[in-house]
Amino acid sequence: MASYGPPDRFNEEKATYAVRGSDAPDIAAGVAAIRNVMKTLPVRPGVYRMHDARGDVLYVGKARALKHRVVNYTQVDRLTKRLQRMVAQTRSMTIVTTNNEAEALLLEAQLIKRYRPAYNVLLRDDKSFPFILLRADHQFPRIQKHRGARRAKGDYYGPFASAGSVNNTLNALQKLFLLRSCTDGFFKTRDRPCLLYQIKRCSAPCVGRVSVEEYADLVSDSKKFLGGKATDVQAKLGAEMEAAAANMDFELAAVLRDRLKALTFIQGSQFINAEGVGDADIFAMASHEGVIGIQAFFIRGGQNWGHRSFFPAHTADVPEDEVLTSFLTQFYEEVPPARTVFVDRELPEAALLAEVMTAQAGRKVELSVPQRGTRKRLMEQAQRNATEALERRLAESTTQARLTREVAEFFELPEPPDRIEVYDNSHIQGANALGAMVVAGPEGFRKGQYRKFNIKQAATDDDFAMMREVFGRRFARALEEDPDRDSGEWPDLVLIDGGRGQLNAAKGVLEALGIEDVCLVGVAKGPDHGREGREVFHLIDGRELTLPVNSPLLFYLQRLRDEVHRFAIGAHRAKRSKAIGASPLDEVPGIGPARKKALLMHFGTGRAVRNASLGDLQKAPGVSAAVAQQVYDFYHAR
Numbered sequence: 227m228a229s230y231g232p233p234d235r236f237n238e239e240k241a242t243y244a245v246r247g248s249d250a251p252d253i254a255a256g257v258a259a260i261r262n263v264m265k266t267l268p269v270r271p272g273v274y275r276m277h278d279a280r281g282d283v284l285y286v287g288k289a290r291a292l293k294h295r296v297v298n299y300t301q302v303d304r305l306t307k308r309l310q311r312m313v314a315q316t317r318s319m320t321i322v323t324t325n326n327e328a329e330a331l332l333l334e335a336q337l338i339k340r341y342r343p344a345y346n347v348l349l350r351d352d353k354s355f356p357f358i359l360l361r362a363d364h365q366f367p368r369i370q371k372h373r374g375a376r377r378a379k380g381d382y383y384g385p386f387a388s389a390g391s392v393n394n395t396l397n398a399l400q401k402l403f404l405l406r407s408c409t410d411g412f413f414k415t416r417d418r419p420c421l422l423y424q425i426k427r428c429s430a431p432c433v434g435r436v437s438v439e440e441y442a443d444l445v446s447d448s449k450k451f452l453g454g455k456a457t458d459v460q461a462k463l464g465a466e467m468e469a470a471a472a473n474m475d476f477e478l479a480a481v482l483r484d485r486l487k488a489l490t491f492i493q494g495s496q497f498i499n500a501e502g503v504g505d506a507d508i509f510a511m512a513s514h515e516g517v518i519g520i521q522a523f524f525i526r527g528g529q530n531w532g533h534r535s536f537f538p539a540h541t542a543d544v545p546e547d548e549v550l551t552s553f554l555t556q557f558y559e560e561v562p563p564a565r566t567v568f569v570d571r572e573l574p575e576a577a578l579l580a581e582v583m584t585a586q587a588g589r590k591v592e593l594s595v596p597q598r599g600t601r602k603r604l605m606e607q608a609q610r611n612a613t614e615a616l617e618r619r620l621a622e623s624t625t626q627a628r629l630t631r632e633v634a635e636f637f638e639l640p641e642p643p644d645r646i647e648v649y650d651n652s653h654i655q656g657a658n659a660l661g662a663m664v665v666a667g668p669e670g671f672r673k674g675q676y677r678k679f680n681i682k683q684a685a686t687d688d689d690f691a692m693m694r695e696v697f698g699r700r701f702a703r704a705l706e707e708d709p710d711r712d713s714g715e716w717p718d719l720v721l722i723d724g725g726r727g728q729l730n731a732a733k734g735v736l737e738a739l740g741i742e743d744v745c746l747v748g749v750a751k752g753p754d755h756g757r758e759g760r761e762v763f764h765l766i767d768g769r770e771l772t773l774p775v776n777s778p779l780l781f782y783l784q785r786l787r788d789e790v791h792r793f794a795i796g797a798h799r800a801k802r803s804k805a806i807g808a809s810p811l812d813e814v815p816g817i818g819p820a821r822k823k824a825l826l827m828h829f830g831t832g833r834a835v836r837n838a839s840l841g842d843l844q845k846a847p848g849v850s851a852a853v854a855q856q857v858y859d860f861y862h863a864r
Contacts, residue, residue, distance in 0.1 A: 253302060256313040260299050263319045267293040271330045272323040273337060276316045276345075282713075283341040284312050288330035292321060308543040312345045328581045335555040347552040348539040355561055356392040357384030358399075360448065366413070366431040366441050369405040369448070371396060383452045385561050387524055387532025395531070397427075402485050403448040404429035404436075426484060451489075454504065454527020460489055503528055503600055505564040510608035511550055511571070512616040516542050517623075518549055519616035521608050522557075526564070533608075535615040537669075551575050558583055567593045570605055626668055632779045633719065636771070637745060637763075643718035644668065648790040649732075650723040651681075651692045652798035661696035662794035665717075666786055675715075678797045689724065690731040697735040705739060717744060723787055725750035729764050749787050761787075814860045817853070824848035825857070836861045 272292045276284045289295030299305070299313055324330045338346050359372035361380040371392050376382050386392035400407060406428050408420070413432045422428035429436040429444065436444075451459045467482035508523040518541045524531040536557075541549050551573055563583040573579065576593050583591040596602045630642035646666045651659065661679035665672040679696045704716060722728050729748035736744060748764035761780065763771040773780040817825075828846040829835045835843075835857065843854035 253310060253314040256316040257300050257302060259317050260296060260313070260319065263321065264293060264296055264300075267296060267321065268323060269293045270323055271325070271327045272321060273330050273333045274322075275320040275337065275341070275343075276312065277318045277320065278315045279317045280710075281318070283337075283343045284315055285343050285345040286334055286337045286341065288327070288334040290327045290330075292323070306543045308345065327578060328585065331555060331575075331578060331582050332559075332586075335559045338552075338556060339559060345540060347541055347544055347549050349553055349556040350537065350539045355385030355387075356389055357382045357386065358392060358396060358452065359383075360405075360445065360452075364410060364413075365438060366406060367445050368410070368413075369396065369399060369403075369407055381449065381452075383526065384531065385524055387522070387534040391532035398489075399448060399451075400427040401487075402451070402489050403444045404485075405441075405444060405448060406431060408432070426481070452527065454529065460486070463489065503604065504566070506566040506568055506601075506604075507564045508568045508604055508608045509550070509554070509570065510605060510612040511546060512609070512612040513546060514616055514620060517616065517620060518546065519612050519619060520550070520553055521612035521615060523604065523608050523611075524564075525604070533611065535612070535619075537616075537619060547571065547573055551579065554579060555582070558586060563587050563591050565589070565591060567591060568596050568601060568605055569593065570609055571595065623669065626670065629779060629782045630668055633782070636773075636779060637719060637747060637765070639719065639745060641718075642668070645714065645717050646719045646721065646786065647717040648721040648723070648786050649693070649696060650787075650790040650794045651689055651696070652794035659692060660794070660797055661692060662790055662797055663696075663700065664786070664790045664793050666789075671789060676793055678793075690727050693722070693724070693728050693731040694735050697732045698739075701736060701739055701741060701744075705741075719745045719747065721783070721786060721790075722746065722748045723790060724748055725762075726764050729766070733766055749783065814857055817857065821849060821853055 269291045271288075271290055273286065273288045274292060274296060275286050278284055287295070296319075299309070299316075302310060302313065305313065322333065324333060338348070342348060354373045357372045357376070359370050359376075359378060359380050359382055361368045361370070361378060363379045367380070371389070372378070372382065384392070386395065396407070399405065400422070404427065406413065407422070408428075416432040419430040419433055419435060420428070423430040423435065429441065431441050447459050447462070463482055463486050467479050467486065470476075470479035470482060503525050505527065506523075506525045508525065510521045512519045512521075518538060520536045520538065521533060522536065523533045536553065538549060538553050550569065550571070554567070554569075563586065567580075567583065569576075572595055573593075580591055580593040583593070596605045627642070633639070633646075634642045644667055648664050648666070649661065651661050659681040661681065663677045663679070665675040677700075679699060681692050681695060683695055707713075708715060720732070722732055725748055729746060732746055736742070736746070746766055750762045750764060751760065760775075761772070761784065763773075763783075765771065773783075825835050825843075825846055826832065828849075829838060829842075838858075840854060840858045843849060843858055844851055846854070849857075
C-alpha cells in the first residue's frame, strides 16, 4: 500500500475549474460549474473540493472514480435539500487525484480538518488526547503526561479520555512504581530528596536512594502493568511483601503493602470489566431529532482508560453510516488506533477504513461489530452511555435555547444570538497586560474560538485604552477577512466586563470603523461592588438594566462573565510566568543558552552584563572576542 503524506504532495496533480456567473446562490449556476469540471475529470481515485464565489471551501469529498462520483451532483432532483443548497453555492471545484481510494480517504480527512467546510460532518472536539509517556532518554526514566506530537523517545500509553483520567492514573502509578516525574533540570540540581519521596510517591533516584538496577526493575514492572499484565505485577508484589514480612523487614513490607493498595485502587477505578479484550476502541452511536452523539470507550491491555462523548456538527440529512465513517476517519487522523476497533453497526466502507487505519498504525487493525461475550457486553454499555449522553445534551440544549431567547428579549435583539463574545482585560499594575475574548453559542462555550490579545500600543495602566486596542484589532480584522459577514464569526451580542467607561471605549472604536449594528452591553458589579446578583447592564443608549437576584438569566450572564475572567487570568498568569523566567540577554541576537549561561554565571545578573565594558566581556569564560563585541554593541552602539 502506498505511504500517505500531507495534501501538498499531490499539488502537481491539482487543478481548479471555475465558471463565470452570479455570486448569489443559483442552483443552475452551480450545476453549470460542476458540469464544466466534469469535461476533464478522470475515472480514477481522488478528492474534490467545492468552493463558493469567494473561494471558501463548501465541501470536501473523496471518490473511487472521480467522474462517476461528481456527476451525481448534477442530478439535482435526487439530492437532499442540504446538498441542493451546497450545489447552489458552488462556483468552482478543486480536484486532487490519488493513487488509490485509501489515499483519497486519508487526504479527505486532512483537508476537512484544514478547511472545516460548512457541508461536511465535523468532529467538533478540537482537544488533543492525553497520553502517559515513559521516557527512554535518561538513566532513570521519567513518567509524565503528554499531549501533542509524539517526538520524545520513549513508550506512549493512551489515549486517555480526559486529563482527569490520566492524572488519576499517573498519581496511582507514582505510588505503585515510585517513578520520578520531575524534569531533568530539576533532577540534576537535587542534593536531598524532594517532598514526593517523603510522601512515598518517588524512589529518589536523584540522590541515590535507589540503584540503577532497582529503578530499571520498577520501570519494567510499570511497562508490564501498562501493557495489560497487572496480574503478574500484583503476584510479584504480593510475593515480595510476604518475603519481607517473613524476614522481619516490616518497613519494606509496609512499603510493598502501600504499593499493592495503589494497584488495587487503579483496578477498582477501572469499573469496566474488559478482561480478555486487550487493546480496543469502542464506538456506539445514538440519534434523536437530527442530533447525533457518539460514545467512545478506550480499552488498553484490558484496562479502562476512560470514555468520552462526541457530538459531530453538520449531521442533518446525512445518513448515520456516513456520519460514523466520517467521524472515525477524522478521529484517527491524529489518534493512533487500537488493534481492534469495535463499532455498533456494519459500515459500507469498513474494509477501506481498516486499510487506512492499518497503514496509519503500522500494524494490522481490525474493524468489526461485536457479536457475543465480553465484547458484546461492552458495546451494549457504550450504547447505553451514548443514549444517556445524548439525552443530557438535548436537555442542556433546550435549557440553553430558552436562555438565549431570554437574552434576546432582555437586550431587545431581533432574534436569539448565535454567537456571544465576552471581553475582559487582565494585568497587575500595568504589567503583562492582555485582553481576553471568550465565545458562547446555543451549544455552550466554543473554547476553540477563544482569543487573547497582548497589549502592544495602549498604556497598560489605562483600561479604556486597552479596551480600544482590543476592539480595534478584533473588528478591523473581521472587516478585512469577512466584510460580508457570512462566516458565522461576527457576534450577535458583545458583553464587556466593565461599566460605562469601557462600553464607551468599545463603542467609539466600532463607530470609527463604521460598524453600527453590533449590540454592546457593559456588565458592571453595581452599587454593592463585589456582591453577586447586583450586576448592572449598561446599554449603548444610556439605559441601565438589572435582573432579580434569583433569575436564571442572571446566573447565565454571570457564568459568561466568570468564564472570561477565568480565561483572562489564566492567560495573564502564563504570560507573567514566562516573563519571570526571561532574561535581558534573550534580546541579544545570536546568543544561545550556553553563552547566556556563561555570561550570567560570570557577571551574576543581566544588568551587570549590560553595564560591563568590552574588556570585561572578553574575559568571561566561554565567550569569544566576536561574541563579546556583539553583546557590547547591542547595549552600547545605539
